[in-house]
Amino acid sequence: MTSPTTKLNSGYEMPLVGFGLWKVNNDTCADQVYSAIKAGYRLLDGACDYGNEKEVGQGIARAIKDGLVKREELFVVSKLWNTFHDSDKVEPIARKQLQDLGLDYFDLFLIHFPVALKYVDPAERYPPGWTGPDGKLEFSKATIQETWQAMESLVDKKLARSIGISNFSAQLIMDLLRHARIRPATLQIEHHPYLQQQELVKYAQNEGIVITAYSSFGPLSFIELNMSSAENTPALFDHDVVKSAATKHGKTPAQILLRWATQRNIAVIPKSNNPDRLSQNLDVTGWSLDQSELDAFNGLDLNLRFNNPVNYGLYIPMFA
Numbered sequence: 001m002t003s004p005t006t007k008l009n010s011g012y013e014m015p016l017v018g019f020g021l022w023k024v025n026n027d028t029c030a031d032q033v034y035s036a037i038k039a040g041y042r043l044l045d046g047a048c049d050y051g052n053e054k055e056v057g058q059g060i061a062r063a064i065k066d067g068l069v070k071r072e073e074l075f076v077v078s079k080l081w082n083t084f085h086d087s088d089k090v091e092p093i094a095r096k097q098l099q100d101l102g103l104d105y106f107d108l109f110l111i112h113f114p115v116a117l118k119y120v121d122p123a124e125r126y127p128p129g130w131t132g133p134d135g136k137l138e139f140s141k142a143t144i145q146e147t148w149q150a151m152e153s154l155v156d157k158k159l160a161r162s163i164g165i166s167n168f169s170a171q172l173i174m175d176l177l178r179h180a181r182i183r184p185a186t187l188q189i190e191h192h193p194y195l196q197q198q199e200l201v202k203y204a205q206n207e208g209i210v211i212t213a214y215s216s217f218g219p220l221s222f223i224e225l226n227m228s229s230a231e232n233t234p235a236l237f238d239h240d241v242v243k244s245a246a247t248k249h250g251k252t253p254a255q256i257l258l259r260w261a262t263q264r265n266i267a268v269i270p271k272s273n274n275p276d277r278l279s280q281n282l283d284v285t286g287w288s289l290d291q292s293e294l295d296a297f298n299g300l301d302l303n304l305r306f307n308n309p310v311n312y313g314l315y316i317p318m319f320a
């Protein structure tokens, strides 16, 4: 089974369901990527910050070599880390990331966060993370306009087919659209029933920007990080609204949560290393939740965000 696609404003088609690569360990990553492609995934959502691009590349190379897929059938996404926002740093790091992946272009390259940090030479520390060993945050003066222009030149040089943004607010997107020569194709945001961001979704979609949801299962991903707000929030899989829809449609709670997004043309990028769940997470299109179920989901919004630097002890209140 493969995923249907949605058309981006760049003219390219993007699968609505992909495989997320955050917290995929280096020792299993190549195998997991290979298994995901074998299961039918065509979109891989990676980032410099995930520290596993070499292994992702190995998994892709093996899948292509074994004839499971051709490069042009894959949709490879990666992200620009915060320490590479200065205009002269964007292209060199994009080229390094492509080299790590063993590819000559990204299908989609995103600004990971609207936060510019001081440059860190990859020879010194890679991936650089938010801070060095001293735990100190150091900022760069790069503006979003400067960084976006450098992203646009990646498209001109055919290093990226489409470019986009992640963790941006509507205010920042409004500003970006005033100067963008190439509009962002997608906006990747934390999105689940506890954090629905309905106005942001509506604004971006009206502007022709496709939304990709991350952390679709809400607190689950952050319990793995021992985040107390996640540990103290009721699991979405056990919520009555989710459970009753699962029973009615003969699907799992995970599938209901993913379908809630895809039914509104929001792409999803769940990750699993369990073969059953891998296929299950792909089967989230082609059937529909009823309007009454969608309405019930509206009532679950708590405006509760987990992936916030503030929750990791970093004082960057970017969502304030």
Ligand code: NAD
Pocket: 019, 020, 021, 022, 023, 045, 046, 112, 166, 167, 188, 189, 213, 214, 215, 216, 217, 220, 221, 224, 252, 254, 255, 269, 270, 271, 272, 273, 277, 278, 280, 281, 307
């Ligand atoms: P996730 O969607 O991978 O879900 C979290 C956990 O759910 C996983 O550990 C997995 O064990 C479990 N799971 C998956 N399928 C399941 C199923 N069918 N049944 C039961 N449990 C299941 O969450 P995530 O990793 O936070 O987000 C997904 C992807 O989004 C990431 O891998 C990454 O690519 C991207 N992401 C991007 C950002 C960003 O800032 N742009 C931030 C976080 C994540």
